[in-house]
Amino acid sequence: MYDLVCIGASWGGLKAIGQVLADLPAELDLPIAIAQHRHPDSPEGTLAQLLQAQTNRPVLDVEDKMAIEPRHVYIAPPNYHLLVERGSFALSVDERIQFARPSIDVLFETAAHAYGSGVIGIILTGANDDGAHGLARIKRVGGVAVIQDPLGAARRTMPDAAIAATVADAILPLDAIGKFIYGLWVQPATVREVTKA
Amino acid sequence: MASVGASREPAGTSKHPPAHGDLEDIELSLLLEGVFRQYGFDFREYAPASLRRRVWRRVFAEGLQTISALQDKLLHDPACMERLLLDLSINVTAMFRDPAFYLAFREKVVPILRTYPFTRIWVAGCSTGEEVYSLAILLEEEQVYDRARIYATDINESVLDRARSGVFPLDKMREYTQNYIKGGGTRAFSEYYLAKYDGAQFQRSLIENVVFAQHNLVSDHSFNEFNVIICRNVMIYFDRTLQERVHRLFFDSLVTFGVLGLGHKESIRFSPHEAGYEELDPSEKLYRKVG
The missing domain is CATH 1.10.155 (Chemotaxis Receptor Methyltransferase Cher; domain 1)
Known part of the structure; x- marks a missing residue:
């Protein structure tokens, strides 16, 4: 059983995240948390509005201490780190990490701490190596690591860094990621056994 | 595991x-x-x-x-x-962080301050003071600084020393200048500081009406009655229980029609006194005590 899907993306991420969300069948009821690098001044809500056009799930910019609810899609607000506690989100304005706030590592590492093996982490396109540590952490606590195939990524640096940092459960072209997540959700044990072998 | x-x-x-x-x-x-x-x-x-x-x-x-x-x-x-x-x-902050907040403060809070003969403002959790200097500049430009006193508090005495010194990194001034302009600044930002070595020394006159004092939001009580309390991105580091307690402290410390300013992503929903406030500017998280 899984508790939370975390997605990290940077350059080219809007399109990639949009596709993953669009490919998730409606009955999948996992909450989804997203850290997408943005310009600090980018207007609030814009990313949420753009993603909302791709999915019927409620898409929200996170406010401090917001409860984590099934089916909802949560976006790290610009200029804040998004952290996961058990059952709710927290925000911080701590230093940028490798120039990024939100930092994908912060989201993934706190999710790993809060939910352990219940986390599915997904690294998509990006031109830096944020998220690699976080994904390795998710993997280490027994969660699932999914990485977009660098060959088809708008920028391959981020998927490459994630591949170097951990043993992925799956490296997939963008259009297969939604289906893979759905497969995990339907049949967690089977998929895990196959990928562990 | x-x-x-x-x-x-x-x-x-x-x-x-x-x-x-x-x-x-x-x-x-x-x-x-x-x-x-x-x-x-x-x-x-x-x-x-x-x-x-x-x-x-x-x-x-x-x-x-x-x-x-x-x-x-x-x-x-x-x-x-x-x-x-x-x-x-230390809470990482910047001068005129979230310029839209300062714009809203100029447009919606300053007119209220003009109706008072004297204004007490509490910047709670002021850290290294960026917000305090920003606010002082704003009040000065709006010609209400003379009849205002800012109480800037933090849990940490050495952080307060840094705030008192009024020296900020020179390499930040470009960013701060942009913020200042977006926040409704009406002068040349460089009028407010002198560049020396790698620091920007801000005018001492900006803190003429500022009282820096140690105060612990977790354990200390209210110490005055305020027309405005600003506490941005401080309570995000607190859990729900502590947030509730600090909200109670703020509510009790505000005069009726006093203004509370929070960070962009902080919500008044966790205040036990939510019903005691009306929204002054919901997106900039400015609230006015009515209860």
Whole structure:
């Protein structure tokens, strides 16, 4: 059983995240948390509005201490780190990490701490190596690591860094990621056994 | 749960703590208990996720491996405690951070301040003072600074010293100038500081009406009655229980029709006094006490 899907993306991420969300069948009821690098001044809500056009799930910019609810899609607000506690989100304005706030590592590492093996982490396109540590952490606590195939990524640096940092459960072209997540959700044990072998 | 030894993180980048959730939680709560009993600083109701990250940063900075080792060092070495206190109390901020907030303050709060003969403003958790100087500049330009007093408080005395000095990194001035203009600034920002060495020394006159004082939001009571309280991105580091308590403190410290300003992503919903406020500018999180 899984508790939370975390997605990290940077350059080219809007399109990639949009596709993953669009490919998730409606009955999948996992909450989804997203850290997408943005310009600090980018207007609030814009990313949420753009993603909302791709999915019927409620898409929200996170406010401090917001409860984590099934089916909802949560976006790290610009200029804040998004952290996961058990059952709710927290925000911080701590230093940028490798120039990024939100930092994908912060989201993934706190999710790993809060939910352990219940986390599915997904690294998509990006031109830096944020998220690699976080994904390795998710993997280490027994969660699932999914990485977009660098060959088809708008920028391959981020998927490459994630591949170097951990043993992925799956490296997939963008259009297969939604289906893979759905497969995990339907049949967690089977998929895990196959990928562990 | 995977053991620490199974880590595949590349060597030389081990600034990330090993994953061993439950034991780590025990170590953290023991450390916080020890800090409270030995030094009186109470971080036990801080939001755990960011607290844990900051404590780990201190563990590595001290050349240690575990939170328990940091606890041992802290309890016997007050200087080490001082360093942790700095880690836990510095909130990264910028002058005119979120310019839209300052624009809204000019347009919606200043007209209220003009109706008072004298205004008391509390900047709670002022850290290194960027917000205090920003506010002083704004009030000066709106010609209400003369009849205002700003009380700028923080838990940490050495942070307050830095705020008092009024020196900020020179390489930030470009960013701050842009913020200032977007925030409705009406002059040349460089009028407010002198560049010296690598620092920008802000005019002393800006803090003529500022009282810097140590105050702990966790344990101290109200110390005055205020027309405005600004507490932005401070309570995000607190858990829900502590947030509620601080909200009560703010509500009790505001005059009727007093204004409360929070960070962009903070919500009044966690205040037990939510019904006692009306929205002055909902997107900039400016509220007015009506109850």
